[in-house]
Amino acid sequence: MERIGIIGTGSMGSMLADALIASKALSPSQLIVTNRTPVKAEAVAERHPGVTVATNNTQVAREARMLLLCVKPLEYSSILLELQEELTPHHLLITITSPVQLERLEELVSCAVARVVPSITNAAASGVCLCEFGTRITPELREKILSLFSAFSQPIEVPEQFLRISSDISSCGPAFLSYILRNMIDDAVEETGISTEAASYLAMQMVIGMAELLKKERFSLSTLEQRVCVPGGVTGEGLIALQQSVPGLFRQVYQRTHRKFAEDIEVVKLQLQHVPPFELSPNRS
Numbered sequence: 001m002e003r004i005g006i007i008g009t010g011s012m013g014s015m016l017a018d019a020l021i022a023s024k025a026l027s028p029s030q031l032i033v034t035n036r037t038p039v040k041a042e043a044v045a046e047r048h049p050g051v052t053v054a055t056n057n058t059q060v061a062r063e064a065r066m067l068l069l070c071v072k073p074l075e076y077s078s079i080l081l082e083l084q085e086e087l088t089p090h091h092l093l094i095t096i097t098s099p100v101q102l103e104r105l106e107e108l109v110s111c112a113v114a115r116v117v118p119s120i121t122n123a124a125a126s127g128v129c130l131c132e133f134g135t136r137i138t139p140e141l142r143e144k145i146l147s148l149f150s151a152f153s154q155p156i157e158v159p160e161q162f163l164r165i166s167s168d169i170s171s172c173g174p175a176f177l178s179y180i181l182r183n184m185i186d187d188a189v190e191e192t193g194i195s196t197e198a199a200s201y202l203a204m205q206m207v208i209g210m211a212e213l214l215k216k217e218r219f220s221l222s223t224l225e226q227r228v229c230v231p232g233g234v235t236g237e238g239l240i241a242l243q244q245s246v247p248g249l250f251r252q253v254y255q256r257t258h259r260k261f262a263e264d265i266e267v268v269k270l271q272l273q274h275v276p277p278f279e280l281s282p283n284r285s
């Protein structure tokens with residue numbers, strides 16, 4: 001396997017670096033990383049001796065053919081201006097963010113482009129990552145990407161129209177469920193006086209156990225609900241409160257994420273107007 005470069009070793013870039021190495025998809029010497037604030041890239045190399053820390057983004061593009069661009073959407077225009085000259089048709093550029101359209105990226109760089117949206121669950125070699133492939137992705141490149149990410153996740157190809165909702169569930173989902181669980185815990189403390197520690201422990205063990213059950217495919221969500229909800233028992237009483245406020249709640253969540261996504265797409269489009277198509281790049285010799 002050739003060298004892979006990660007630009008941006010924040011939350012997701014560093015998680016991907018750790019996952020690629022922990023899963024043995026890559027040896028540390030095959031990874032080159034950089035970050036605007038260097039200490040974050042240096043931390044990756046400290047955890048994995050042998051990883052190269054590049055001093056800038058162009059060095060990463062010079063030393064690796066496959067690049068994972070792990071920065072936020074508003075950083076794309078300046079990074080693409082930096083990288084345009086370095087990227088050749090032999091490179092592969094993988095974005096991990098949703099609002100940067102692959103079609104637009106293909107106009108700005110000469111290489112193949114793809115999207116792989118990770119999830120924090122990938123840090124536990126679990127969960128899915130969402131893949132979308134640009135028009136220059138050959139069957140070989142597609143296999144290469146799927147094989148790389150399947151080392152620590154389940155890659156799923158998602159049509160562009162369902163990318164946002166898929167990411168809302170798989171990537172934002174851990175934050176949404178954590179928020180709900182924190183409320184389950186806080187309300188338990190307020191209502192009964194149980195300690196936060198005890199309630200948190202019970203909640204976390206419950207979630208871990210539930211994930212194990214689902215993993216073993218012994219239950220679907222609805223059969224699990226039915227099994228626990230004993231006729232005439234207490235769960236049904238509790239569910240009555242949930243039935244009054246939960247249905248439709250996630251529609252509001254999705255409406256908000258989709259609205260923000262549409263805004264981000266527009267802002268990114270405006271920013272990318274300042275990046276010339278790769279054929280016209282002034283630095284191109």
Ligand SMILES: NC(=O)C1=CN([C@@H]2O[C@H](COP(=O)(O)OP(=O)(O)OC[C@H]3O[C@@H](n4cnc5c(N)ncnc54)[C@H](OP(=O)(O)O)[C@@H]3O)[C@@H](O)[C@H]2O)C=CC1
Pocket residue numbers: 007008009010011012013034035036037040057070071072073075078079096097098117118119120171
């Ligand atoms: N967090 C999540 O669970 C998920 C996030 N994503 C997507 O991943 C993207 C990154 O998110 P996340 O990792 O959480 O964000 P972070 O802010 O943690 O990481 C972004 C990193 O990019 C670095 N950076 C910014 N500009 C540059 C530059 N010009 N050159 C090099 N490095 C740069 C930042 O450096 P500095 O330290 O200087 O700020 C930072 O470390 C987002 O677009 C998000 O939508 C996708 C799925 C899940």
Ligand SMILES: O=C(O)[C@@H]1CCC=N1
Pocket residue numbers: 167171172
């Ligand atoms: O909050 C965000 O924008 C990112 C996208 C998916 C998960 N986190």
